[in-house]
Amino acid sequence: MAGLLPLTLTDAVVRRNGKTLMGPVSLTLGGEGITIIIGPNGSGKTTLLRAMHGLERLSGGAADWALPAHEANIRQAYVFQSPIVLRRTVLANLRFPLDLLGTPRSVANAAAVAWAQRIGLGRALDTQAARLSGGERQKLALARALIREPEVLFLDEPSANLDGRSTREIEALLQQCQAAGTRIIMATHDMGQARRLAADAIFMLSGHIHEKGPAEAFFGASRTPELIAFLNGDIVE
Amino acid sequence: MNDILAGLAAALRLIVTLDAELVEISLRSLQVSLTALLIASTIAIPFGTLLAVQRFRFRRSVIAVLNALMGLPPVVVGLIVYLMLSRSGPFGVLGLLFTPTAMIIAQVIIISPLIASITHQAMRELWAEYHDLLISLHATKRQRIATLIWDGRRNLLTAALAGFGRAIGEVGAIMIVGGNIDHATRVLTTAIALETGKGDFALALGLGFVLIALALLINLGIHALSGTEREGRW
Numbered sequence: 381m382a383g384l385l386p387l388t389l390t391d392a393v394v395r396r397n398g399k400t401l402m403g404p405v406s407l408t409l410g411g412e413g414i415t416i417i418i419g420p421n422g423s424g425k426t427t428l429l430r431a432m433h434g435l436e437r438l439s440g441g442a443a444d445w446a447l448p449a450h451e452a453n454i455r456q457a458y459v460f461q462s463p464i465v466l467r468r469t470v471l472a473n474l475r476f477p478l479d480l481l482g483t484p485r486s487v488a489n490a491a492a493v494a495w496a497q498r499i500g501l502g503r504a505l506d507t508q509a510a511r512l513s514g515g516e517r518q519k520l521a522l523a524r525a526l527i528r529e530p531e532v533l534f535l536d537e538p539s540a541n542l543d544g545r546s547t548r549e550i551e552a553l554l555q556q557c558q559a560a561g562t563r564i565i566m567a568t569h570d571m572g573q574a575r576r577l578a579a580d581a582i583f584m585l586s587g588h589i590h591e592k593g594p595a596e597a598f599f600g601a602s603r604t605p606e607l608i609a610f611l612n613g614d615i616v617e
Numbered sequence: 618m619n620d621i622l623a624g625l626a627a628a629l630r631l632i633v634t635l636d637a638e639l640v641e642i643s644l645r646s647l648q649v650s651l652t653a654l655l656i657a658s659t660i661a662i663p664f665g666t667l668l669a670v671q672r673f674r675f676r677r678s679v680i681a682v683l684n685a686l687m688g689l690p691p692v693v694v695g696l697i698v699y700l701m702l703s704r705s706g707p708f709g710v711l712g713l714l715f716t717p718t719a720m721i722i723a724q725v726i727i728i729s730p731l732i733a734s735i736t737h738q739a740m741r742e743l744w745a746e747y748h749d750l751l752i753s754l755h756a757t758k759r760q761r762i763a764t765l766i767w768d769g770r771r772n773l774l775t776a777a778l779a780g781f782g783r784a785i786g787e788v789g790a791i792m793i794v795g796g797n798i799d800h801a802t803r804v805l806t807t808a809i810a811l812e813t814g815k816g817d818f819a820l821a822l823g824l825g826f827v828l829i830a831l832a833l834l835i836n837l838g839i840h841a842l843s844g845t846e847r848e849g850r851w
């Protein structure tokens with residue numbers, strides 16, 4: 381099976397109403413592991429993730445996968461910052477991406493049940509997803525994103541508003557996926573999480589990539605004063 | 618005052634004994650309005666959903682026209698349908714004037730914009746909620762619409778009930794195109810108008826009670842549905 385990676389952004393720019401939200405950004409994502417995106421609020425982390433996933437129309441430049449767009453599309457998944465749950469049961473939510481692909485019902489149900497058990501919602505299969513707690517919804521959204529076994533997974537601050545335990549569970553799940561070969565690209569505001577998970581990291585500032593590199597150098601020997609300040613917990617704009 | 622009391626008593630007797638004429642008229646009313654509802658929903662629900670999901674050049678204009686059509690006076694709809702179906706009109710050869718079919722056509726025209734408009738409103742909210750997920754999962758246009766219709770089925774039922782309420786209580790248009798012919802096109806509303814004119818308050822009131830009961834049931838239904846919606850049970 382030909383791979384989806386690398387993803388190449390070439391001078392990618394996102395503009396809305398005459399305002400440049402991001403870019404130009406050039407970047408190549410290949411290999412394995414977890415790439416962490418950090419940066420102050422409004423620095424363009426979400427916009428970058430959405431642009432890579434194809435949710436954001438580029439006003440300039442290009443985002444190219446190693447495969448044609450129509451093949452690349454269904455091999456990636458995205459977990460939104462505030463989880464989108466369908467007005468359906470937990471089971472139906474989990475099954476939904478497979479339903480869209482026309483997977484036989486029995487197969488889709490079996491996969492959904494397995495995932496529900498894996499994320500600790502095995503006994504909530506028939507619960508309306510809208511009734512779940514914030515942490516449960518986030519886990520549901522993550523499992524639903526993983527049910528197609530994507531090669532690349534984007535996550536936008538998956539543990540914002542989560543307690544320590546849920547965060548730990550989600551991180552464990554991400555580590556497992558990563559070990560199983562899923563390429564993960566994730567924005568986070570949690571510096572502890574960034575250090576725990578990152579194989580490499582990107583620091584966004586005012587819509588641009590300000591610094592990037594392998595985790596060790598990024599966190600241990602940052603080059604730009606802005607990143608050093610940001611990692612120190614100072615306010616950077 | 619005595620007239621009314623006597624009428625009330627007679628009306629109750631008609632209802633309790635399931636008077637043949639009362640039952641016939643009530644059933645025809647249901648048949649005409651339910652058929653109109655079915656046809657109108659089949660057209661208006663996918664259309665309203667498409668309007669929410671699809672961006673196209675004249676979308677705003679279409680929505681404006683839709684809202685304007687909602688306010689069409691039924692009598693005028695009746696007049697236009699009459700002209701279309703009359704012997705000298707373009708569809709005269711079909712011989713539909715003064716048949717239940719003509720009444721159904723008129724009601725479809727009256728309630729479709731209403732159902733489409735309520736559908737559009739509800740689906741727009743749901744689409745805003747689901748948009749990013751459906752795009753991310755690369756749902757086809759057909760799948761997007763199907764997902765919205767299925768998950769928004771509560772709201773659509775409300776829309777349908779509103780349409781049905783409007784259809785069953787409507788008198789102007791169906792009087793014109795149906796002609797209120799005994800045993801053929803007489804329905805609850807036209808019969809009430811006729812019997813009141815004749816001074817037969819017993820039958821008029823009996824029919825009125827049935828109509829009120831139907832309207833109450835519909836509104837209770839809408840209320841119950843929007844109640845469950847708010848509780849988020851669905």
Ligand SMILES: Nc1ncnc2c1ncn2[C@@H]1O[C@H](COP(=O)(O)OP(=O)(O)O)[C@@H](O)[C@H]1O
Nearest residue numbers: 396401419420421422423424425426427428584
């Ligand atoms: N739909 C939008 N329209 C206009 N501006 C937006 C929109 N979405 C985000 N922005 C702006 O784009 C910039 C980057 O936002 P975002 O990518 O969400 O940053 P982050 O995720 O790092 O907080 C911010 O200045 C934000 O206000």
Ligand SMILES: [Mg+2]
Nearest residue numbers: 425426461536
């Ligand atoms: Mg963000």
